[in-house]
Amino acid sequence: MNALYFMLQQRICILKYNLSTQEISVIELPFISYNPDVFTTTEDGRLGFATVHKSRLYLWSREDGPADNAGWVESRVIKLGNLLPSDALSSSPIAVGFAAGVSIVFMRIDVGVFSIDLKSLRVRKIRKGGGENIVPYMSFYTPGTALPVF
Structure with missing residues (x-):
């Protein structure tokens, strides 16, 4: 868990930088007919990715x-036709972001950007129209600041 990950070579492998050992390694992605869209984490904190193919x-x-x-395991497949509005699937959805800790995937479609809660499968439209990748803001921490104790 103490690592940074970067997608490389047209999304066919991942560069891993271990912050503790300062070592760099390459993780091969599974051979599939579609490319990963975004990194994810599993409930137990392991590395994962999400991608959309044929709804x-x-x-x-x-x-x-x-x-x-x-190795890699396909852990779950979710049919988007059952979750998204019918007009949303007129174009190909793309996973554009992931909120770790709350397991929410963000999908961009021509009609807007939607969030999908992977636990409850609750869907919310969070933006009209397209957009770029989503970087969810969860919280922040400023080192060296503390409330005074009286």
Whole structure:
């Protein structure tokens, strides 16, 4: 969990920078006919990614194991036709953001940007029209500040 991840080479592999050891490694992505859209995390904090293909949201997670035996598992498939408004699927949805800790995926479609809660499958339209990638703001922390104690 103490690492930074970057998508590389037209989304076919991930660069991992371990903050503790300051080592760089490459994680191969599974061979699938569609590319990952956004990084995600699983409920237990493992690395994952989300992507949309043919009106379905695919969630993948990284399996634990030795570096040479670790792999990817398709952990969940969600049919978007059951969740999004019918006019929303006239174009191809794209996953544009993920809020870790609350498991919400953001989808961009011609008619707007939607949030999908992966636990409850609750959908909310959060913006009209298209837009760029979403970076959810969860909270902040400013080191060195504290409330005075009386």
